[in-house]
Amino acid sequence: MQQPAFDVIVVGGGHAGCEAAAAAARVGARTALVTHDRATIGEMSCNPAIGGLGKGHLVREIDALDGLMGRVADAAGIQFRLLNRSKGPAVQGPRTQADRKLYRKAMQAALAAQERLDVVEGGVEDLLLDNGRVTGVVLGDGRRLAAAAVVLTTGTFLNGLIHLGETRIPAGRMGAAPALKLSDRLYALGLTMGRLKTGTPARLLNSSIDWASLETQPADDDPVPFSFLTSRIANPQIACGITTTTSATHEIIRANLARSPMYSGQITSVGPRYCPSIEDKVVRFADRAGHQVFLEPEGLDDDTVYPNGVSTSLPQEVQDAFLRTMPGLERVVIKRPGYAIEYDYVDPRS
CATH class of the missing domain: 3.50.50.60 (FAD/NAD(P)-binding domain)
Known part of the structure; x- marks a missing residue:
């Protein structure tokens, strides 16, 4: 053999x-x-x-x-x-x-x-x-x-x-x-x-964000490494920005829920338990005035920003509309729209 x-x-x-x-x-x-x-x-x-x-x-x-x-x-x-x-x-x-x-x-x-x-x-x-x-x-x-x-x-x-x-x-x-x-x-x-099923938010153009109007989230002064083998962190550390959804954001999302694959019946698979989409947040927490969104640069020499907290599968024109209702994002430009993705898996219980 x-x-x-x-x-x-x-x-x-x-x-x-x-x-x-x-x-x-x-x-x-x-x-x-x-x-x-x-x-x-x-x-x-x-x-x-x-x-x-x-x-x-x-x-x-x-x-x-x-x-x-x-x-x-x-x-x-x-x-x-x-x-x-x-x-x-x-x-x-x-x-x-x-x-x-x-x-x-x-x-x-x-x-x-x-x-x-x-x-x-x-x-x-x-x-x-x-x-x-x-x-x-x-x-x-x-x-x-x-x-x-x-x-x-x-x-x-x-x-x-x-x-x-x-x-x-x-x-x-x-x-x-x-x-x-x-x-x-x-x-x-x-x-x-x-x-x-899982999802991801839109990616935003860094230069289209009004950073000066946003709350800043700095890095720790004394970064703690993950690895026991790392003696020091060599990369420069950056700050992220914090914004929030508004009542106008929620109104746009509610008005377009029928166009969301998760609410139109287009998606029927199971999503992540602790990472809800912005559509789910607006529906499940209807009494909330706003939800925090963390604006996270994707690299030291990258003009892309990840808006953590607004995963969505709504059409791009709806994403454009609701993002621009958030403080600091009034003129934001989307580099790539958010989306949901379904995929197969083998059930480990079988």
Whole structure:
């Protein structure tokens, strides 16, 4: 019997895929990380932040197990803040706003330095099976890669479908093709599949924001690294801005709920429990006069701003309208509209 080319194949180069591939290689497994484009390994698809309440301690645990995320976040962080600083360490939440380019660069460098780890470009479209056991993958160009184990870390790419108002776009994220045939294969195997949904806000042009009128949220004076191996934070630290939705914002959103895929019946899958869209906030918390929105620059030399708190799938013209009702955003320019995305997953309970 021919020896497999790899011990482990990891499909997908996002957060989970990078950690899985590096972990396998660290313990001596011949590992392949398969991704559509090696240049997008470590891409932060949504919020360019690491950690926070209920999450920062997990990054520390990954670091304690020699994982990559903590060290990479330290190399890319441009606004470190320790949330719940006045409370005990058990409930503190280390968080950093990351420079997208620096994060991607640092993650790719960490993987390139890892022995026994190869990056293979291509899209996985089928699984090789032998007596009911997965023995490798088939790429879109026909290449076959054999392995003793295959790990799927496909994220939103598995039969991904973007919703932007009434428009639907098959994609893993905006501008990237979804993994359709792999999803079909998993269904054909009889696995219990489900459908999840998440969303992202519009991206804003930095120079179109009236920063002088906004409340400022500075970084901590003494940034606390994620990794036990990081001695100091080298990047300059930036401030974020804080604005809020208004009654006019809420009126525009309520008037257009029928155009929101989540309320028109276009989306029926389950969304994230602790990251509601602005449509959900307006409906579920109708008595609230406003909701805080944090304006987070996406990089030291990037003119893109992430408005944390207004994830939406409303049509772009509605996004334009409601964003301009917020203080400091009266003349804001959208670089890319927000959207919702549905994707398949394998039910781990099956």
